[in-house]
Amino acid sequence: MSCVRFPHFIVIFTGLVIVSATSDLPAVEIIGHRGASYDAPENTLASVNLAWQLNADAVEIDIYLTKDGKIVAYHDKTTKRIGGRDQAVKEQTFAELQTLDVGAWKNSKYKHARIPTLTQILNTIPDNKRLFIEIKCGAEVLPQLKQDLDASGKAAAQTAIIGFDYETMQQAKQILPDLKVYWVFKVKQNKLTRKWAHNAEYYIQKATDAHLDGLDVGYNKFVTKEFIERANSAGLPVYVWTVNSVKDAKKLVNMGVEGITSDRPGLLNSAFKPEK
Template identity: 70%
Template sequence: MPSMRYLCFLSFWAGLMIVSATSPLAAVEIVGHRGASHDAPENTLSSVNLAWERNSDAVEIDIYLTRDGKIVAFHDKTTKRIGGRDQKVGDQTLAELQTLDVGAWKNAQYRNERIPTLPQILQTIPAGKRLFIEIKCGPEVLPQLKADLAASGKTADQTALIGFDYDTMRKAKELLPDLKAYWVFMVKQNKVTRKFEHNADYYIQKAKEANFDGLDVGYNGFLTADFIQKSAAAGLPVFVWTINDVKDAKKLVEMGITGITTDRPGLMMETFKQAE
């Protein structure tokens, strides 16, 4: 018959597992920023697949429309920093873009990595995961985006739209109402007054007017527990970018954050999802 000490030990661990499973740490959504971009070249198939391998809840990529009407995953306005060609992404065709090596700059093991198309990345999404698609260009991308999403066979809950440009995001939500749309912004601080440009109510009101599903906020002193709580009360969950420090991540989770975008999804998953 089990001893009383052994039964107490089992009771303790059962209780700990229940607490861990219901903890906010386990509930936060971990989003791989441009994939697992700390270790692999950003916005590439290697980076995206590495994030999935590390069990990231979601992956974020950036998109542009090429000169010949294809959607590619790329962050910068030009291909100079990563591809070595000082030309706008939107001024190049898909064929021209795919002549660029976008992996060697990160690590020799990724030499000859090519810029992927959105359809290629959509096919990588595992069941139960989702892709955050950040629109870096204007509304001209939206018809092709709708077509690519429809052709992918992915369900509406497997993709979400994000972006800085308010008007483009508003049009995206109107065209694709079944998809979650999150408005991305970072509030700058006045160097003289040390005050932020707008208060929480401004962003909440603007988001509600456009029928957005949440907010995606750059991390600085503007992002407070009060802002997160006000947004949540208005039906707007808050995501934050880009968090690579575990201490910052834990602080944000305690404040009530819904999701954390990070270059290091593996580290964050190990930190927050050990109980799962």
């Protein structure tokens, strides 16, 4: 850890996150959800670059493997909601996907935005920032993912793998052992009994068994200080998605979360990292 002194405050460099020592709150990694997706069309270069401009510590994107073996940034199984074509991403070639406008739905100024490749997005990562890559397909993407990451020249610390599918995360950790791999989940609560689908130990044990590096949890009342402390004691930092309220974000930071994924990284940065 290194420390740089400025006239009125101290900045401590801890890994990839810059922390103001004068802040009233602990450090937190602010992650742009699909880029800065509140303002720009999700998973596009415009959204990713806007998140960097807003000084996000990291950006999260979703990936699929196309019919012809290229990795693209896209969230849904089909291109209907954003691109207007009701067809699975995996059933289309990259050239076919490039005919879709994925920006106009958000704002006319983004008209003609195209679905980017993972490689294009990797090239945008600034020094001391990182990219969270959420695998939306399955383990079939991993060989090409390793190839794209190796070719990017980015340090292992600048990319992390996340995903809902536990078996895919297991395989990702085996194939990419130098990368951080986090298991994504959101715990459902029975509306009648108020019982959660699983308890904290279920997720902690499964992540530990797979040698994963942390937990990435959907924000609801399952996320408590006790849960975070138990995960941390097992060596599993906790990230939380998707949080767009400063009030909720501050609550989570005080609980001890490692990072917060938000559609509005600029808003959260204004609260946690105000300019001096």
